[in-house]
Amino acid sequence: MQNTTIKSEASSLPAFSEGLASLRGLAAAMVVVFHALLVFRVNDHNDVFKLPLNMDAGWLIVQHILISIFNGTAAVVLFFVLSGTVLTLSLARAGDLRRQEIVAFYIRRAFRLLPLLGAVTLASTLAYYLYFEEVEFVEATSWMNGYYKSDPGLKEILLNAAGWSHSLNPPAWSIRIEIAASVAFPALYWMSTRTLPVVTTGALVLLVVMLVPGLSAGHLDTFLFAFYLGSLIPRWSGAPTQVFLRLRAPARVVITCMVLVVMAGAERLYTPTNLYDSRTVLIVTLCAAFLVAVAYHNPRAGVLRRPVLVFLGEISYGLYLIHMLVLFMLAHAITPLIASPVPGEALALNIGLGGDSARFW
Secondary structure, X not given: OOOOOHHHHHOOOOOOOHHHHHHHHHHHHHHHHHXXXXXXXXXXXXXXXXXXXXXXXXXXXXXXXXXHHOOHHHHHHHHHHHHHHXXXXXXHHHOOOOXXXXXXXXXXXXXXXXXXXXXXXXXXXXXXXXXXXXXXXXOEOHHHHXXXXXXXXXXXXXXXXXXXXXXXXXXHHHHHHHHHHHHHXXXXXXXXXXXXXXXXXXXXXXXXXXXXXXXOOOOHHHHHHHHHHHHHHHHHOHXXXXXXXXXXXXXXXXXXXXXXXXXXXXXXXXXXXXXXXXXXXXXXXXXXXXXXXXXXXXXXXXXXXXXXXXHHHHOHHHHHHHHHHHHHHHHHHHHHHOOOOOHHHHHHHHHHHHHHHHHOO
16 A cells, blocks of 8 residues: 655655756746746737748747747746746655645745745836836847836835835746745645545646646646646656656657647647647646656656756856846847847847856856
8 A cells, every 4th residue: 555644655755856947947047038038029920929830930939939949938937847846855755745835845945935936026216216217229129028017116116125016026936826825835735645536626627727727727727737747746656657767768768758848839729829728738737747757757857957957057047037137238239229120130139148048148
């Protein structure tokens, strides 16, 4: 019979690995490039991220491909699945899930997330007052022109520092999801340690919340399943993952490439005009869970053990939260120097901005 107490299983669960850290770093880097691709208009399209794919669109096709490869939604979902796995390992180390362990868990999460939010909010506030001006760039998309405008007041600053708003730093919307999911996570973790019928029932309930029209909780309803699926990986994904890892290398490469293609292209091909569509998010979540399970249960981790990727993982939260401020400061600096770039030049500028934003670190 499976022992579902946390204390007895904690020692048998593999610890957080370099592979998981590297995945988190790659996800953060993907978001940096993704946002850079949205800065300047290509083929004069104002919001390419919500534009259906048109195979006659010239340079716009290249941008669609790049947006698929550096898919921001897929990267954020990967973050959420990884968080579910990491938080599970954290609670497993604590032993039995009692009140004091839950309180300690909440304190650790607060100290993990809130100082970063506070620092980035302070940096963004200073940039609003000292750097950005209320200007509209005709070469830029409405997405770029919509941010970093009027100076914030004290209430707005405090709401951003607490994670309740992301008006000063748009990527912080996902940290609000992280905070809300952290509050619910002890219950998700408890379900993940029960018997298979309980685990399955929990998954079905969260899928109903995710997919039924009309339910809305600030996107938490869409993404909470990703955290739950991540919580199942340490205890429930071992056997199927080992089947995959025992395959010959060519088969593993083909399967992994297929998963990556589906993960990257689902949103562009299936719901290109509907951001965070729950059906697409579900497909991407399943793909992300596969990648996390392989990284978690594979002790060798292969390319994910490269030092540069491990370093990216270590700075991933900071990179994710500060990159857009750096990106927009660079964009505001160079845009006045640009005169009506042709589509290829606009795309090259977007790519260059992504690289320069990443090199800031």
